[in-house]
Amino acid sequence: MKETDRYRGVWVFAERKDSQVIKGSLELLSLGRGLADELQVELSVLLMGDRLGGIPEELIYYGADVVYVIENPILERYTTSPYHRIVCDLITENKPEIVLFSATHLGMDLAPRAACELKTGLSAHCVDLKMDKENRQLLQICPYFDYMATIVTDTRPQMATVQPGITSPPRRDDSRQGKTVRVEFKIEPGDIKIVEVEARKEEDTEKIEEADVIVAVGRGLKDMCLAEELASVLGGVLGATQPITDAGLLPQSRMIGQTGKIVQPKLYIACGISGAGQHIVGMQNSGTIVAINTDEKAPIFKVADYGIVGDASKVIPALIESLKG
Amino acid sequence: MNIVVCVKQVPEEIRINKTKGTLIRDGIKGVINPCDKNAIELAITLKEKHGGKITLVSMGPKDVENTLTHGLAMGADQAVLVCDRVCAGADTLATAFALATVIKKLDNVQLVLCGKETADSGTQHVGPQIAHYLGIPQVTYVVTLLIEDSKILAKRQLKDEYETVETGLPALVTVVKGINEPRMPTYLNIYEASKKDTHKWCAEDLGLKEDEVGIQGSPTRITKVFAPEAKRECKMLRGSIEDISGSLANDLKSKGLA
Ligand SMILES: Cc1cc2nc3c(=O)[nH]c(=O)nc-3n(C[C@H](O)[C@H](O)[C@H](O)COP(=O)(O)OP(=O)(O)OC[C@H]3O[C@@H](n4cnc5c(N)ncnc54)[C@H](O)[C@@H]3O)c2cc1C
Numbered sequence A: 001m002k003e004t005d006r007y008r009g010v011w012v013f014a015e016r017k018d019s020q021v022i023k024g025s026l027e028l029l030s031l032g033r034g035l036a037d038e039l040q041v042e043l044s045v046l047l048m049g050d051r052l053g054g055i056p057e058e059l060i061y062y063g064a065d066v067v068y069v070i071e072n073p074i075l076e077r078y079t080t081s082p083y084h085r086i087v088c089d090l091i092t093e094n095k096p097e098i099v100l101f102s103a104t105h106l107g108m109d110l111a112p113r114a115a116c117e118l119k120t121g122l123s124a125h126c127v128d129l130k131m132d133k134e135n136r137q138l139l140q141i142c143p144y145f146d147y148m149a150t151i152v153t154d155t156r157p158q159m160a161t162v163q164p165g166i167t168s169p170p171r172r173d174d175s176r177q178g179k180t181v182r183v184e185f186k187i188e189p190g191d192i193k194i195v196e197v198e199a200r201k202e203e204d205t206e207k208i209e210e211a212d213v214i215v216a217v218g219r220g221l222k223d224m225c226l227a228e229e230l231a232s233v234l235g236g237v238l239g240a241t242q243p244i245t246d247a248g249l250l251p252q253s254r255m256i257g258q259t260g261k262i263v264q265p266k267l268y269i270a271c272g273i274s275g276a277g278q279h280i281v282g283m284q285n286s287g288t289i290v291a292i293n294t295d296e297k298a299p300i301f302k303v304a305d306y307g308i309v310g311d312a313s314k315v316i317p318a319l320i321e322s323l324k325g
Numbered sequence B: 001m002n003i004v005v006c007v008k009q010v011p012e013e014i015r016i017n018k019t020k021g022t023l024i025r026d027g028i029k030g031v032i033n034p035c036d037k038n039a040i041e042l043a044i045t046l047k048e049k050h051g052g053k054i055t056l057v058s059m060g061p062k063d064v065e066n067t068l069t070h071g072l073a074m075g076a077d078q079a080v081l082v083c084d085r086v087c088a089g090a091d092t093l094a095t096a097f098a099l100a101t102v103i104k105k106l107d108n109v110q111l112v113l114c115g116k117e118t119a120d121s122g123t124q125h126v127g128p129q130i131a132h133y134l135g136i137p138q139v140t141y142v143v144t145l146l147i148e149d150s151k152i153l154a155k156r157q158l159k160d161e162y163e164t165v166e167t168g169l170p171a172l173v174t175v176v177k178g179i180n181e182p183r184m185p186t187y188l189n190i191y192e193a194s195k196k197d198t199h200k201w202c203a204e205d206l207g208l209k210e211d212e213v214g215i216q217g218s219p220t221r222i223t224k225v226f227a228p229e230a231k232r233e234c235k236m237l238r239g240s241i242e243d244i245s246g247s248l249a250n251d252l253k254s255k256g257l258a
């Protein structure tokens, strides 16, 4: 028997915010369910916290076959070491072949260290997962500059963090049956003490996540005023790529993508944006997408409904005129 | 109190070879990864207050030595560069292992600072993985850091909250880009930096075996690089600029979007 054959099953780490499982984790249940069905194995969810109430049943309704539940007051709020200990011990004991985390602050704190202890590979910010069924190898698809890369892991488990927002949560089915396994653990509080938690308020009064129309600016548009004018004609707000917010041309709160925000306006106009994978993940679910770019091969056109090959600083004024007329 | 700052060289500008999908490095200047510069600046302000020595640690090709000079000119005391062909092609696990091995060899390191992520691949893995190899706590996404009697108090920036945590030293901290204004070295600083030591260590110097580093020590592999598939049918608007903008405006209006 090959060493990798000792590993079976798909696991998802369920992240909570207070008493709610976050949307990103439910999305993992969609992906995980598909992979588990393809491999004909169980889909298990790892859930930790204190007084978790009906959450384990909910996770079964969303597609889990097994929910491992670890309850302890120490686990109420995430700190690295107790979570790390439990994740590593349960994986070592149960040997799943795939373990998925959301690419959130918590996931990106927990998964790398766990992969390190387990001496296995971890892929970051996956935007798609596919299966090479014959080899039971997970094809982990990540942004690779303007391209995509497929990453595979030779060791087991195969671990990945998945970008939130790349798929939808599964349909909730309250007739689904599953198993809840309560695991007893001797849990140490660990070496990190939380002293204070405060809300992070943004100075920006405009919430781009809620806007109906976004005019997004990339490095191909030098004139911010033009974009501002187009946005105002459409009753929209300005968004941007990372180089624009890094240069201080617009506030950080306007950055869209992997590091920035996930938006879903009815209309998204991309002006001088190349369409790197890290930007696309933040806007691809918008209603209608218009792209203006001088390079007709720019990847942004692959997610657009309307494409204009041209100089944004000339196209925008003409568009403003036509919209006003 | 000795501080290590892990510094990666990244290309000043990200440009892509349009046929191969790979990063163009030739002819593009290598610079210190942006948030690593913030980490160096933080280290200098901590040293000004608490004393000690700052060591920059990097893994990469030979020319990283020039890039490290900038960090030395900012105020770091010495640099170590792991430079060996067998280390090339490392994934994050192999990178973290090599860097942790260097840090273990240094004297009395109390604090390891890393950036949150790099500007070229940006996995965010390396900090937590070094911390694991060193067996010390990690505090990620830090925006402010205070040291008091061998403890640190660090404020972490999360999605919609700040979390302040306390932990003992030694510890590893990853910092967010832009938390401070990295100082610009003067000509005199740069001259003085040329007299500081940059130690170049190969895998053998560190006792690293070939199967622990580089491609061989990496559990992940990239098997394919490809252009993303079209997700939508893109209607290319052609003609004069007036025709294009006129027809787009009409479509948007008829869809109730304008
Ligand atoms: C597009 C792309 C995607 C990749 N995806 C993956 C993946 O999913 N999984 C994987 O295992 N590998 C991946 N790799 C390989 C990975 O980039 C390398 O292992 C790299 O050496 C370290 O990772 P990073 O740049 O992502 O570092 P990060 O983890 O983002 O870096 C965080 C901090 O660690 C320190 N640091 C990182 N590298 C060095 C260094 N060489 N010297 C000194 N300090 C350093 C710096 O302080 C830095 O700010 C990918 C590479 C590319 C080009």
Ligand SMILES: Cc1cc2nc3c(=O)[nH]c(=O)nc-3n(C[C@H](O)[C@H](O)[C@H](O)COP(=O)(O)OP(=O)(O)OC[C@H]3O[C@@H](n4cnc5c(N)ncnc54)[C@H](O)[C@@H]3O)c2cc1C
Residues within 6 Å of the ligand: A145, A217, A218, A219, A220, A221, A240, A241, A242, A243, A244, A255, A256, A257, A258, A259, A260, A261, A271, A272, A273, A274, A275, A276, A277, A278, A279, A282, A292, A293, A294, A295, A298, A310, A311, A312, A313, B014, B117, B118, B119, B120, B121, B122, B123
């Ligand atoms: C870890 C990591 C996280 C990241 N997170 C994000 C993120 O959250 N959000 C984000 O946006 N990026 C992010 N990035 C950066 C991302 O990879 C790209 O570098 C970035 O999105 C590119 O921005 P851009 O399209 O404005 O610039 P460029 O890629 O430089 O594109 C400019 C485009 O403008 C076009 N152009 C030039 N002149 C004109 C003109 N006159 N008229 C019209 N078009 C013109 C060019 O053809 C080109 O396509 C991240 C990168 C990493 C490594």
